[in-house]
Amino acid sequence: MAKDSRRSTHVVSRAVAKSHTRLDRAHESHLWSMSNDDVAATLIEAARLRARVEALELRLAAEADRRHAGERVGATDTASWWAVETRQTRPxxxxxxxxxxxxxxxxxxxxxxxxxDVSVEHARVITECxxxxxxxxxxxxxPLRAEQHLLAEAQHRDPKSLRVLAKHVLxxxxxxxxxxxxxxxxxxEERLARETAWLTMSPDGRGSVVGKFKIPELYGAMLKKTLLAFAAPKHQTAENGAETYERRPASERMGDAFCELLERLPTASVPKLGGLNATVVVTMDIASLMGGLAPGVLGDGSTISAATARRLACEAGLVPAVLGTRSELLDLGRTTRLFTGAQRRALNLTQPTCTAEGCDWPAHLCHAHHDQPWSAGGATDLTNARNLCPRHHARIHDPAYETTHLPGGKxxxxxxx
Incomplete structure (x- = not known):
């Protein structure tokens, strides 16, 4: 294509050919000889040059389409021919x-x-508006006043913020x-976004569920704000301990935050499903609930570890269906296993912090734990209750740790x- 443009006598073709020659020399030059100011200034000018070249390319594309360049060589349309010739994707x-x-x-x-003076991305936002x-x-x-206004705003806005402004240009x-x-x-727009919201979920066969969703911007903002609170380093350090917290990619931290959000959903406020609160039932034998290793089985046949089941059995959202040695149903978790608000307030007065030795996590952020497991006959009363922060609550159910009760209630x- 460059050779063809060199043979042409048209000013546009000659300009493209000369640009190739000059860029060849530029690419062969060493940048180390440039001053700091030259590097910075030329980088900005290169961005302007890119916009100018793209503007010319788009003008040529429109002209090629008017001349049916694709159809003349048997392509479906000019865009498809352009994609093949320049190795772009068709979309x-x-x-x-x-x-x-x-x-x-x-x-x-x-x-x-x-x-x-503007980028292709700016131009796309303006023309779409x-x-x-x-x-x-x-x-x-x-329309002309709107175009002038958006072009003026594009001088000091990025395309994303310009798009927000363009929605209200009138x-x-x-x-x-x-x-x-x-x-x-x-x-x-809001009505359509709510009507067309969707979510899909499917197991990947390796212990995870893969999903996608499309929701209105408002709910996306609400979800993001909530997940960022759970994913914040300060919260993660408090949950997992400074010695175990490490920075990970944002996507992984947001995934952890989503899991924690689901664990903390108050099932009492969730609509009923089949006459019951939308709780997950896990079936496990009594030995596993008391400290064994056999996994618990969820209603759809998938399994979770005994340690995870023991931890979640103390909180809303998961109900243990405990089987005895002959697999007879011994107890089906009831919401009465949870401490009432009045009990929690009374407990916080006597236990103002987490009762793990050396932990000063405030009581209002702690979980109420049964010293004698509720599934093993432990009563839901203050004499059987202790405040534990989320980190130590997980640890007391972790079979890798042994718990020692100290004088003074710690x-x-x-x-x-």
């Missing part, structure tokens, strides 16, 4: 072709892009009609050897 080429067609209709944005403007506007100057440039139209458009943990 990417079609996406860029739509932008090229839109820029063809919006001369001002095309001109500013050609000067390198202009293409969405209502066709029945009484004032024919509104309110800015034509407040007499824009506020009502934007309100209706926002209501329709407990200590020692790793089993």
């Amino acid at each position: 990417a080429a079609k996406h860029r072709m739509r932008l090229a067609e839109s820029l063809d209709r919006h001369d001002l944005t095309a001109a500013v892009l050609a000067e390198g 202009l293409d969405r403007l209502p066709a029945d506007l009484d004032d024919p100057t509104i 309110t800015v440039v034509a407040p007499e009609i824009g506020e009502a139209r934007d309100a209706r458009a926002l209501e329709a 407990v200590a943990f020692h790793r089993r050897t």
